[in-house]
Every structure is written in structure tokens, then in C-alpha cells.
Amino acid sequence: MCGIIGYVGGRDVPSVLLGGLWRLEYRGYDSSGIAVISNGELIVRKVPGKLSELEELIKRKPVHGTIGVGHTRWATHGLPQENNTHPLLDCNEEMALVVNGIIENYVALKDELEGKGHIFRSLTDSEVIVHLIEEYLKKGLAEAVKLTVRRLNGNFAFAVISAGERNRLVCARHDAPLICCYNSKEAAVASDISGVVSIFDEVIHIPNDSIVVLGRGKCTITNFQGKEIKVPAQKVSIEVGDIDKGHFPHFMAKEIFEQPKVLHNIVSERIIDSRIHPGDELGLSNDELKKVSRIVIQACGTSWHAGLVGKYLIEKFARIHTEVDISSEFRYRDAVLDSDTLVMAISQSGETADTIAGLREAKVKFLKVLSLVNVVQSSIHRESDGIIEILAGPEIGVASTKAYTAEIVNLYFFALYIGLLRGFVNKAELTKHFTALKKVPVQVEQILQLDAQIKEIAEIFCDSRDFLFLGRGLNYATALEGALKLKEISYINATGYAAGEMKHGPIALIDSKMPIVCINPRSSVYEKMLNNIQEVITRKGIPICIVTRGDRRTRTVSKHSILIPECLEYVSPILSVVPLQLLAYHIATLKGLDVDRPRNLAKSVTVE
């Protein structure tokens, strides 16, 4: 959450900062600002509201300089209004600070600093940082930052510039992401690579708990105790085009339509010479995997839903007892974890605070953690014993789409892999699954061709107040995910439920105005689900059914049906979610909402 950027060098600093902020905007977008040092003076431009308003302000009131910092905010403490917008300044307005994170002990620090005469202008927790640095500044900016970070509890990444030291940026991170880049002419720091991708082709992933002093041709990284750390730079693995909307009106649309390509790549990477290739970074030997007697998957949001599908697949193919927990629950519940339990984290961003905490909780108990992660070199990637790369490519849309289907396909391969090792999957079955998985990209392509039909359904129901999503078995997770997609971008109250649970309460919600999305592809629970659809109809609810082509029985009882191709039951959650992504997308855009910037949300949830 919150995007931070800093730059020193010969380019037009406000343009570099703004360019970076546009690409980091998915991290938070309720206010934004920049500060530039111009002829020894700190000049600040900031606005509550959209980044385009900051751009307008800078056009109206241009600034120039050779060093600056910028910020796009997702508010935690303090409303999105100008005084709370970063950069935050010290009392003398000589230093500018941009922060991502939460300072948990800010109240005590603020009391202490106010007692010493510091004047606070915002209601943010982070403002204490700049005043602490100011307090220690006599020792120089880098030393002041070192003394400051020792006083902070919580998680943070920040960059600070000072009018007194015009050639360097000083940055620090503790449990929040930060990268930097430099060459002989210029240097930059950002929350992630997308902030600097247009300028640098090498990046340094700043280690946790370290401080960086960054300038043209220099980058010194020390830990919080002051010991220097050498960190090699790595090639930037993405291009500007990867984080561009292309010809699509929204990132979300682009990413939905990218799914055939993404899924094709994953299938090609994972099936090599008729064998499963789970990647080179599993971090567990086959013998270790064979010994696993229990798996605990922990993740948040959409990744948690993928985990629910993973549970069905792992239990089915590998016969290993698998639990799926929401990371924010798992981290605090002191779960019973035996030595032969494998903990798995699933995360697109690799920076979700609760999922990282869950991973650490497992490591404290000396358990191995195998994570599915999309962003390489993210915290979850680096802290896990092993990883399976999700291979979805950069996902910018706040509503996760392609990462979800990519996570499921990877879990499918992992379940088969471990099932083979344990002797529960034979060669003939493996061939059957490979054939089914190889068809998935084309089948998703076919579903995407139903876009116009799905838009028509969206037009009928876009003014509905509430939606219910029902599914069973593997598609219970699809119901949860369909409801999450709809509510997060359309703000319609949408509930996902296991269809068999409907009678135990939610059935009371159903009336003649309520659309109920029923996910019923051909499967082992098809008949049961059909009964649930009948129960919906009997209560005058309006079913919108996701069914397999050729299924007449569901279609005769439901006016609105979306047909997905014939597939193995295990593949069905990958296919059946695609129409729901499109449905949510069209409903939200028909309501005139900005699907890439849904209110109150941000893409990467780096605070708990």
C-alpha cells in the first residue's frame, strides 16, 4: 500500500517522479504529492484525490530540481486531505519524507517529540519519522535515519531528502518492500520495479532491515546496526509494455483477456517431456515431499480462494490432509503444526503483510514453507524455503484475475506432482490430466468470446442491490471468488456461499429481485447443485447459471445461462470463474465505476 519513489539525476525530476507514481498508483490512490529540491529550497506539490490532479497542479505550478521524492497514498491514519498527504516535512521544511507502512508506537513518539517542541501538521502516524530524523540530524542524514529506525515499531519503507544534502536519498525498510537502482549518472528508489522500469535495467532488492544511502554512482547499504551489506544488482525482468494497458480501457480487462496466453505459458513450463516440472526452486527434495503428512495453506483474498481449490486438488490427487487458512487468522491462532506439516503461502504480490507474518510464524516453529508467488524477489519469495512461481506476469488491476487462474493451474500441477511421488496418481491418469490442462488456454479463449453475451446479462442486473453466488465442491471457491470480484469493483453486496449451506440461513435473502449466480458445470455434485437451483427458483430468485455446453437440464430452468466448454471437473474452477470476472467487470463499468481504482482498496496490502 502506498507507492513511494525517489530520484536523483539529470532528468526532469518531476516527470520522473510522476511517471513512477503513475505506475505505482495501483498501490494506493487517495492522494499524492512530490517534493523537489530546487536551488537549495524544498518545493512541495501535493493534492488529495487523483494523481491526474497532481499532474495538473505541477503543470500549473512547475518545479525543477535534481533530486526529489514522490508518494501515492492509501490512507491508514488521517483522512485523504492535503495536510495528511505525503511528502511529510520536518518543522523547518528542509526535509521531505515519503513512507509506506504503519508506525505502531507513533502516539508515544509524537508525545515525546511534541514535548520537545516539534510541530506536527498531519494526523498521520508516519510524520513522527521525519521529526525523529530532524531530532538526530546534527549527526548527518544517514546517521539520523539509523537512529530513527531503532525507535520505530511497526512496518515501514521510506525515503527522505534534505535541502542540506542535495545529492543523496536516504531510505530504509523494515517489513515493507523497497528497491533501488543506480548508475554513474542517476539513482532511484521505489516501492517496486514498476516505479523505475522505464529508466533502469538493473535493480537491487533492498534487504529487510537495512538503510540505503543512494546517489549518482553510489549505493551504500547497511543493516540497522550499521554493518555494510553487499547486495548484487539483478536484471529487471519486466518491460514498460508489461505494465501498460495496451488497447484495453482498463488493466482489469487486459488481464482477463491475457489469461489464455498466461495459462498456455504455465502449461508449457510445467509439462516438459511428458513430466511435471514444478520449477527449480521447490526447496524440498522428493523425499521430504513424500514425508509430508499434512499441508496448511495460508493466504488472503483471491489467493485464499485459490488455496481452497488447491485443498480439493491436493486431497484428491495426493491424499494429504490439507487445511486452508486466512493468513490474518492463521498468524494469531497458534495452530497445531507438527514437524511433518508443510506450510504453503499463496500470494500474487509476495508482499501481503498477513501472509508474510503467517510464513514467519511457520518458520519460527521450524517448518518448511513452500510458497506460490507471482512477484519474484518479493519478500515471500525471499523468505520461503521453496517457491513455485505463479508465472502470471505483472498484475496491475486491483481486482486479481489472471493471477487467480494461474495460481489454480500451478496448484493443480503441484497436487499431481506430489500425488505421483506418493503413488496415488498413475501414468494413465497423468496423461488424462495433461490432456485436460493443455486444452485450458483454448477453452478460456472460447469463454472470452462470450463477452458480449455476458455484458447483456450485466446490463439486466447492474442495478441489483444484492447478489448471491452459489457453488459446490471445487466451485464453492468459484462462488466466493465471483462474489468478491463483484463486490470489490461494483460495490454491490455480493455473498458467496456453499450451495449446500444455503438452506441454513442465506435462503431467507432470496426474493424475486435477487440474481443468484449458480455455478454448475458437469461434476460429481451436478445433481445436488441442480436441486439447489430449483430451491432458488421456488423462492422466485433469478438464477444466472454457469453450465457446461450441452447441459439442457439447467438451461431449461434458468433463463440466463453462460456455457463453458466440456472439461474435467478438476479444471472447471479455472473455466467457470472467467465469466464471473467479466460479469463483475461489465457491471462495474456500466455503473460508471473505475474498476482499476476501486474505492478504499489497493493492490498490495502491505499493512495488516
Ligand code: F6R
Ligand atoms: C481481490 C484481491 C485481493 C488479493 C489479496 C491477496 O481481487 O486482489 O483479495 O487477492 O489482497 O493478495 P496477494 O495474492 O498479493 O497476497
